[in-house]
Amino acid sequence: MEETIAPAMGSANHVNIVAADSEKLNNSITIDSKISFRPFVNYLKEKLQGGSDTRTRIYSYLIERFEEVPALLEPVTDAHVLEEHQDLLDMLGTTLFPVVSEQEKNMFTMSVPYEFSVFNYSTPFRKLFIDETEEHFLLPDGTTAESLKMAQCALIYEHILEKFYNIKLNEDPHLVYPVEDKKTGMKRYYKLRYDRRFIDIMPKGSLPQIQDCGVCLNSLRILDLDRQLEKMPLDLFEAEGFGVWIAEDFTIQESLDAIKKVLLHQEACDTSIINDLKKNIQALVGYNEVEVGLTPFVKLNNRFVLDETCAKHGLVSKNWKSGDAESVATYNMCVGFFSEHPEPMPLSILDEKVVEVAPFTKVLLDQGFRSYIIYPIQNNDGLLGLLELASPVSNQLDQEVMNRVEKAMPLLSLALLKNRDTFGNRIEKIIKEKFTPLQPAVEWKFAEVAWEYMHKQHTEEAAVITGNVVFDNVYPLYGAIDIRNSSVERSRSIQKDLKTHIQLVDDTLDKLQTSLHLPLLEGLKFKNFTFSQAIDNGLPAEDEVRINEFFEKEVDPVLEHLRSSHPQTQELIDNYFNLKNDYEGYLYRHRNAYETSLATINNTVLQNFEKQEEIMQQSYPHYFEKYKTDGVEYTIYIGQSIAPNNPFNMLFLKNIRLWQLSTMADIARITHALIPTLPVPLQTTQLILIHSQPLSISFRKDERRFDVEGSYNIRYEIMKKRLDKVNIRDTNERLTQPGKIAMVYSNPKEAQEYQEYILFLQSKNMLKPGMEMLELEELQGVSGLKAIRVDINLDNQ
Template identity: 25%
Template sequence: MKIVTSNLNENMELPLQLTISFQKVFSLFKKYASEEFSNHPYHKSSLEIVEDFKNYPEELIEGFSDFSLLEKYQDQIDLLLDPLFPELLLLNEIKAASIPFSFTSFKFTTRFEQILNNAGEHYKLSLRNFEEDTMYIMACTFIMNLYYGFSIDLKRPFFFDIPDKNSGITKHYRTAFNGDFSEIIPTKNAPKITEEDYRELLDNFENIKIWKEKFPPGSYIFKGFGIMNLFDVTADEIISSIRTNLLRSSDNLNEELQHDLREFFEIKDLMLGFSIFTIENGLNQLRVKMSESTLFTFMSEISCSNHFCHHIVGKIFNQYESVAISDVEMYGQKHGHNPFYHQLHKVGIGSIILIPVKASNNKDLTIIEIASPRPFELNSINQNKLKDIISAFEIAVERFIEEQQNVIEATIQEHYTTIHSSVKWRFIEAAEKYQRELQEKNQDIKPDPDEIIFENVFPLYGQSDIKGSSLARNNAIKEDLATQLMLTINVLSEAYKKEKLPIYEELTFRVSEYLNEVNSGLKAGDEISILNFLKRDIYPVFKHAKRNHKPLRKEVDKYMERLDDNLHVIYEKRKNYENSVTMLNDPS
């Protein structure tokens, strides 16, 4: 008999003594073997089991805690439990007989056994995110529910992460536990739990000392076994992880998303990349602004009509719809081995999904590439699995483009003098070229930014000062920033009430830190740092919240209404300040 243990400490303290017994399931067979159920479908088989069981050892009924006896009595246990594991479902269900709180499991469906075999010879069931104290308290609530009848809801799901050595992918499973074939028996050392104890425990979940006083270690006996069902939630887990990663900012975002998508599509060498294009002259020319791509990294300009087939031009660049190429070689044959085919073939791509994301505030178009080295692994069918996360990709792309715009602005400020808006386009092009060269060259060798010269252009500017104006302006900035940060916290708090995502808590903490800094006094660069943080990390999350929860739309809209239409920040105190300065300087 295959016996699998878990990653829990074998000597872990519990209020329960774990005893394996088949008394309850045997009682069911005795029930169906009686004359009362002579017409029941189980009557005949139950009679045979009851008759055979006369020669079985008593400890199968009375119970035993030596788990090695499971193997000794394998034949008898199989006979008793086979009706709970119908043959027609052995290849479909992921089910096992198991002992709660230790997760030692000893009878499996065929599908479960295959999963465990693929995990490796020495694999132990790996329970996720459970501490010993939490397990102890869960066992106490189990006793309170089953023995005392107190209603306590601590139905926190258990999750197992089980690797597949063949595919290199880790699968995620949620468990459901059926305790119908078990009972709880108090020992002489078990204090009786009263209504007063129950109420005290309700307010002391994290006080393990109180729980151990009410339920001393080993003071109750668990007698029986449980049925554990596993449900594959890999897709749900990965979608959740992808959404979380896309909504937060990370230096390793591309790497983290690639890992998630490899599990999502079950392709261990899947490749993820993206490129940001500016569309010029209709669709005649694409300028590559930014690329972390296996396809476009070393390209600066692309002619749409010459490079891509008409189908891709229409779908990607006109309709902004995703395209799947399931067989790159077949694509090449159909489209005359065009330059795009040669690109795909050169880097060893066999199948690919292209996802266009159009920026809402400019002409930029981002193309996300999900590629496999083998044909048919990516196709128009599994492309549809991405529908649930496309909106999160759109939010992430918007944030990334804003971050890149900030980088371009910073590059201009670092390498060039103050510029007039009418010629800013020239500086933007130079800054984008500089950033592209930074990516392409060795990190130790920095490129030189282009020198920009305008012949026969002369700057004209002037400046006047009002005594005390700098202090007044700084106070105005401080008050506007503080107001905006407080409003941000309000929206995040409302969002957390609707959807308890950890990212809302994390962002609330970070906004509070910025608010404390502002209240303590502004330093050089604080304003830019805070506004960049809001654009990069907060606004994409607001879009997600607004899109997924109608009640939050009003909160987000109220926030956005307070922002200046042009500057996209709260500009109330500063506007009052500027109006005052204008009045003082007005010669009329």
């Protein structure tokens, strides 16, 4: 029987017990531990039941052989006993690791139970984990005594808790070794896991209550190891048998875990981490001479662009320059090639024939590479980037290597996706710093300029790039929803509050004079009365300033002094200052009522515009700029240059003009319906400026907004600024009136187009019948303006 079993251990001349270097261990962790083969024999006897005939014969033979050596069934205290029966131990190793296993992968050793002391190790194990003199069991470099203590305790307590408390811990104690492969020079990783099936552990006394220990019964983990050691000390137990350390090549998983850590530790994924990713990919491949390239492909406005910071991490692309036409052409050729051929290609032999099919590989052939793997990385949105492996050795890079890197593809796809997001964030940051937050309709143009700035930012050109954002031949539409007599209403509310404040000052001074006889108080009271009379006669702006200065610089200092010098006045003066400083209180109620009404109207108008604008953008992309004054003003620009990929037709301009007119009618009805709910019943007026000629607009960096270009186009801006208070010619009547829409024009053809829109909206009962054709007074720098004015059906729902 013995002759049919081939040794798997790689016999040694002698068997000795090799311990780890004590300097690396925490010597406070000790357990009564002895080598014995009785637990193994008992294990085999249990397996005899229900086993196959062949396995039963093998198990019976082993049991018989071990029982012939009683010294091995008792605790072994002398290593010579092991050496005397080395043949039996070799047979034991073959049983545990059958001959069908690859010899070089049989990396295992037997060990003293729960100690870092080993014996009877296989030859592959010895080469990696035992020193050359076979005096020490090597522990992983950089491992601390504390981490070894935690691993050792986890192994022991896992056994104890499962056997005596029926608790299975959520622990996976193992050791990870980084080892340099002498053949390839690459670092490989091995994981040592511990098999305790042949160890029997027994208590020496009564067991403690698990509730008193450091084990969390919810997470099934040892949360407090020191408490666990105190309440359940290891000298309470004894272990007998032998453990088995089994080494597994962990390089692939360790490389994948390292890539995960790189991605998890970086919120953003810029090109600075690509070198870390490349190192881990090289470890995954396992060849020191193999070079790795990882090139993210980034997009701008849905087209691929050559970013030098990304390209420099590739193999074929590392010398490409974004300003070089040949580099850009090669880049576009590669993107097209990989988009058409997205499947990975292992080229075991890189030669001229390959160059004919893929010309971009010539640079690699010239550099001496002879095998090459191209792995395009993509997702549902298309190409994300390219992984490259190149070796100077023919046939080194083959399908087996590609299978290894295949495991990393999901992680690399995630890295490239994050890199693409980071690139987008860089573009957006430049836009916000150099321009302003923008609407999607024009953001593409700023992205182009930001991209130009980004890859030229270290040159002299970058200083002038950001001023060149222009849209030519766009049609403007201007509208204003103004608050009727807003300045009058604001002045009236301030006047009422100041009158209340003057009355409070007067009452406070009267009460002070009942207990204090100071001529200064009479002087303040007289001046206060003078201001009261002035307010009754109106409130010019200069009087408002003078009254506030009177409160701040004359009344307040006197009251502050009296409060500190005459304690009997403190309550009265405190009350005055409390009322004065309560900006939500009755001294400010009229101003607050006006501001609340104004804000309610403006917010309602803006919300309506945003809702309507979202719908209109779907018709044709355009720029919509709105801003609050004492109402809401807006400018719309539409034209081919804003949406170069969407063919422009004048029908889109007519559509948005009709939308503008109907929206003005809707807003007038909405704001009219608000009046009963407003603290101050403010009314709105509606104004449209018609301008049929296209113009050019450019972004003004200083004001962070668009403005028109050219002397002729400046006239349009002048009209916008001076129309709000224009009168009808030869009258004092303001053009803009509540319940009406005024449309200002200078070209009779413009009026004809809008008359058609008016008739259409009158047919829908949105506007009342009839229209006024008006001539306007001359404005400074502008003459010949006319207007159409129509009544809105405010009751139409």
